[in-house]
Amino acid sequence: MKVDVIRAEHAGFCFGVRRATDTLEKLVSERAEGERIVTLGELIHNEIYNARMAARGVETVEAESIDALAASASEGADVTVLVRAHGIPRATRALLDAACSAHPHFHYVDCTCPYVTRIHQIVQENNGPDRQLWVFGTADHPEVVGILSCFDGEKHTFSSLEALERALADGTVSDICKKTPIVVEQTTYFLAEWMKCQEFLKKVCTNAQIFDTICNVTELRQTEAKSLARACDLMVVVGGKHSSNTQKLAEVCRSEGAQTLLVEDAEDLARQMPEQACQRVGIVAGASTPSDTIEEVCKTMSEIENFETLLKESFKTLNTGDVVTGVVEHVSDTEIQLDLGAGVTGYIKAEQITDDPSAKLTALYKKGDEIEAFVIRVSDVEGVAELSKKRVDSDKNWQNIVAAEETREVLTGKVVEAVKGGILVLVNANRVFVPGSQTGVPKDGDLTAMVGQEVSLRVIEVKPGKKAIGSIRSVLRDETRAQEAEFWATIEEGKCYTGVVKSMTSYGAFVDLGGVDGMVHASELSWKHIKSPAEVVAIGDVITVFVKSFDAEKKRISLGYKTEETNPWNIFTAQYAIGDVATVKIVNLMPFGAFAEIVDGVDGLIHISQIAQTRIAKPADVLEIGQTVDVRILDIDYDKQKVSLSIRALLDEAQADAEAMPEEYAEEAAEAEAPAEE
Numbered sequence: 001m002k003v004d005v006i007r008a009e010h011a012g013f014c015f016g017v018r019r020a021t022d023t024l025e026k027l028v029s030e031r032a033e034g035e036r037i038v039t040l041g042e043l044i045h046n047e048i049y050n051a052r053m054a055a056r057g058v059e060t061v062e063a064e065s066i067d068a069l070a071a072s073a074s075e076g077a078d079v080t081v082l083v084r085a086h087g088i089p090r091a092t093r094a095l096l097d098a099a100c101s102a103h104p105h106f107h108y109v110d111c112t113c114p115y116v117t118r119i120h121q122i123v124q125e126n127n128g129p130d131r132q133l134w135v136f137g138t139a140d141h142p143e144v145v146g147i148l149s150c151f152d153g154e155k156h157t158f159s160s161l162e163a164l165e166r167a168l169a170d171g172t173v174s175d176i177c178k179k180t181p182i183v184v185e186q187t188t189y190f191l192a193e194w195m196k197c198q199e200f201l202k203k204v205c206t207n208a209q210i211f212d213t214i215c216n217v218t219e220l221r222q223t224e225a226k227s228l229a230r231a232c233d234l235m236v237v238v239g240g241k242h243s244s245n246t247q248k249l250a251e252v253c254r255s256e257g258a259q260t261l262l263v264e265d266a267e268d269l270a271r272q273m274p275e276q277a278c279q280r281v282g283i284v285a286g287a288s289t290p291s292d293t294i295e296e297v298c299k300t301m302s303e304i305e306n307f308e309t310l311l312k313e314s315f316k317t318l319n320t321g322d323v324v325t326g327v328v329e330h331v332s333d334t335e336i337q338l339d340l341g342a343g344v345t346g347y348i349k350a351e352q353i354t355d356d357p358s359a360k361l362t363a364l365y366k367k368g369d370e371i372e373a374f375v376i377r378v379s380d381v382e383g384v385a386e387l388s389k390k391r392v393d394s395d396k397n398w399q400n401i402v403a404a405e406e407t408r409e410v411l412t413g414k415v416v417e418a419v420k421g422g423i424l425v426l427v428n429a430n431r432v433f434v435p436g437s438q439t440g441v442p443k444d445g446d447l448t449a450m451v452g453q454e455v456s457l458r459v460i461e462v463k464p465g466k467k468a469i470g471s472i473r474s475v476l477r478d479e480t481r482a483q484e485a486e487f488w489a490t491i492e493e494g495k496c497y498t499g500v501v502k503s504m505t506s507y508g509a510f511v512d513l514g515g516v517d518g519m520v521h522a523s524e525l526s527w528k529h530i531k532s533p534a535e536v537v538a539i540g541d542v543i544t545v546f547v548k549s550f551d552a553e554k555k556r557i558s559l560g561y562k563t564e565e566t567n568p569w570n571i572f573t574a575q576y577a578i579g580d581v582a583t584v585k586i587v588n589l590m591p592f593g594a595f596a597e598i599v600d601g602v603d604g605l606i607h608i609s610q611i612a613q614t615r616i617a618k619p620a621d622v623l624e625i626g627q628t629v630d631v632r633i634l635d636i637d638y639d640k641q642k643v644s645l646s647i648r649a650l651l652d653e654a655q656a657d658a659e660a661m662p663e664e665y666a667e668e669a670a671e672a673e674a675p676a677e678e
Contacts, residue, residue, distance in 0.1 A: 016113025089149035137186025228282035229256035239286030246286030394429035518557030568601025604643035
């Protein structure tokens, strides 16, 4: 029976979340070199999205870090903080304002949802000693914490109508005749529960000032989820496990009696998918769920929907005959002939009996023996059947397949065929079907490239008819986790790794260290100033790096690439000393002198007074960029890494040598330099 999958019309990012994520992504894409992008708390309640942004260098901090962040901001190392969509307490905003005033390179961008901002304004406008604030929502939710901070007087939170009734009965709240209740709701509060609360408030608290602050997107999604839940026997709610609106969508669905799964992504869905058949499946998503996550869940649901069809098509080669018992009529070393009865003769080729090429069939079997075999092909016209004994023998190994499902044992096998929807892997004479989504090959990748490969897999499901479903991705995921665990257990500052440049940004390069990524900041790539990491490395380059620092909890690694051995200053000081003569290249001309490159990365200054023996107006009168000249090293400032050079010193020395030459030698030298007479 075909499963009817219905996706809610309104699913995924709401306006407020989209506004916040668009702002963050724009800031990241336009980030200046050295700038830090930080979110104050989780920007949205979705771990998948937050992990993606963390991989792009976005940090997450709490209010306690504001002062330290602001103090770290400087020219060329600006810090930009984004306020989360749920908003922040009033005191935290004051901290941000004060930090911005005190530190010109510290900034913050307010990404608070406009619906939440409206609640803050309502509460502040109604703040007074003759009033009390009632908030319907989750007391420790960041949004509610921020709302409560805007009110100075008596304030209470209620998770339900029942909680309000208890508070009124036991005197938890003040006399409502003396203090007027100001009533607001968390933007994602239950719509149905709020309707009941409103009716109660209008009857019991007639002086209450009630503001309807539930987000209209929340209302729409909850109403749609309720309608779908009534029509479906399975509801899939996609979103973060810590997201308030996602949890409420799940509770709305369950309240209508529908079996409900709350999943974070497609992998989570595959783990939770019930075994019993479902005729209609509804899919809804929280306001903090990325659209690509929703699409992947829908795709996986579609794959599960057509799973039986895929299995049947994949295992056709295993169901082309029956298991029969025949009597040996003739034996040779190449095949055995069997009498199958009913006028049908069966034959089994040597390769369908044993994998041992040295085995002698005449020594193993004799006329009259009974052999159980699998029918490969039947020719009614010829009255013969092609058989396989090895396939029957595979039953002995089938129990290992069945046991492997329970023990999660990792099995090895060879990929023998790419079929519709996946691949077939031969494991101890049994074929295991691995769906495309479980192969580890990217979506729309070429599965035929896997044919012939030896792979490791787990059996995740066993079906009647010796049909097994396997997962290569499960093994790969565990191997990756084990590698990561080993990596983080052995990492230490200063340790060297050989890695591959995976990606680059304007501020650095990300290096794959073997399943774990680290970042080399642009300033750590070269001793010289560079405008882009691409000046030093390219994607795919294999480079040696070392660990400068790391944070195991946040899974962040700061790497270094340049070393003291490659430091141009160290290379220079190892080759030259004060008084040495060096051949240099003019690289820049200034009014006060010329800069010359001594070694790659180290320049020296030839002061205008040291260029010629006579006074010159400007260095360009004597020198030009790119010209090579000999100089004497006059001075080396090791602390400031500055070098003073002189052309004039060599000219003066040459003149002094010439003047000190005896007269007779001078005449001989002059004659030697004179042109020969015709």
